[in-house]
Amino acid sequence: MKSALQTQKIGFIGCGAMASALAGGLARMGIPLDQMCAADPDLSQRERFASSLGIRTLADNSALVEQSEIVVLCVKPVMVVRVLSNLPKSIHLERPLWISIAAGVRLISLEAALPDGARIVRAMPNTPALVGEGATAYFANAATRPEEFRTAETLFSSVGATWLSQTEGQLDAVTGLSGSGPAYVFLFLEGLIEAGLKEGLPEEAAEKLAFQTVLGAARLAIEDERKPGVLREQVSSPGGTTVAGLGELNAGDLKGILNKAVSAATRRSQELSSESGD
Template identity: 45%
Template sequence: MSDYTIAFIGAGNMASALFGGLINQGFDADKIWAADPYPASLEQAAALGVNTTSDNHTAIAQADIVVLAVKPQVLKDVVTPLQESFATRKPLIISIVAGIEMTSLERWLGNQQAIVRCMPNTPALVRRGATGLFANPHVSEKQRRQTTEILDAVGISLWLSTESQIDAVTAISGSGPAYFFLLIEAMTEAGSKLGLDRQTAAQLTLQTALGAAEMAVSSDVDAAELRRRVTSPAGTTEAALNSFERDNFRTVVETAVKAAKQRSGELAELLGQ
């Protein structure tokens, strides 16, 4: 690592997670620049040893790779004045801004720019993130490897064959943490109604969620087989799973994920204007 310099336009939580993860992986903090208008964000970045500035042009002038990490509502206003700097430096541009499609990025950033659009999720903040990646034709194989290296510093990253798959990634992993949080809420509440105090119900639920996830990640079989292995015939687990099936649990999940995907497309159209 560290054979390139990275500039972050925006130094909020996700940007901090990324350069914190990179530094943890051995990346040289002196090759990271963070640009942000808010002194508090720059102070947080400086505490990790990275270079800081309130001037986006200064950050871009140093960079081989620029990570766009601002709110989608302000991205156009932030990057349009930077077109000349991008044209001069010709960095790889990685956008982690939700909902902004490649056509909008190319229009705002200037022609012939190498751009990767990413959809990371919030577990990146604890280096357990999952990110979908899509590159435009100007991105080289070396730049793809660099992008993977950067995003893998906070979890896993997967390349997509079409940009339209970004909406599906948003629906599965982008919004997905909230689905699991809802299940944790519901199981905790159910435990309380069964007579456990809330703290005990919450601890049991959280540890069970953690254990199940770690088993699924480390196993050489899929989730369906793991489910079968822990489901004894006529036992307690089977009773619960049969109840889920009678209430069309799979359909509920599919309908919810489709709603998230549809909304992702709607927001992309709205934000890209």
């Protein structure tokens, strides 16, 4: 089925890693390269983006916005409002669909920097999008049309799984779970590897086995219809090695620690979102 994205001009403001990931994902999906363009004031960033993807770049954000039907804001959160405010009012800022991936920047802040009626999607991807295995939740303002929700879903599905949030506030919980989640997994991997080294495994083996174990367990959980708890019980034979290991994790309240981590990250996201809307 032909995607509506294939007939729309897509512009990225910012030529960093996430813009590259999204543009690359769209290219793999079959979106023509000449339908995409990116703008960045940093010449080295533009050259890197153009050479790696074969996509045209510009130095001027205004020129990019004027020729784009979809504009994806891929700049640091502290820069978003400034970037939007610096766009000249003479260009039709209400014409494109705006998609922001800036963490903590609320729709109210984006709406204040754009003309009335601007259609805006706020999204929260995570870093595994860089390898096409991201998790992105998104929400949109009231002006956004139903077909534009589908446009956002198609765009982010090019780099992984997507979920349409029921409220903007849920994006804070998304930030706490999947936005910050890769760091939790990396810490878990560090712990597994260090434990393997302590038990006498060579570093290369400890890393390879730990990485594949987490990858394989995640794939099994995705593809198997049973809940993770059922899968855990299936490999937990009474008196066996897994039960011994799980006993230590439960004694240390691993689930409770994860709850606290997600809660702390969610609260911090709420604080940052509140600050951005002041």
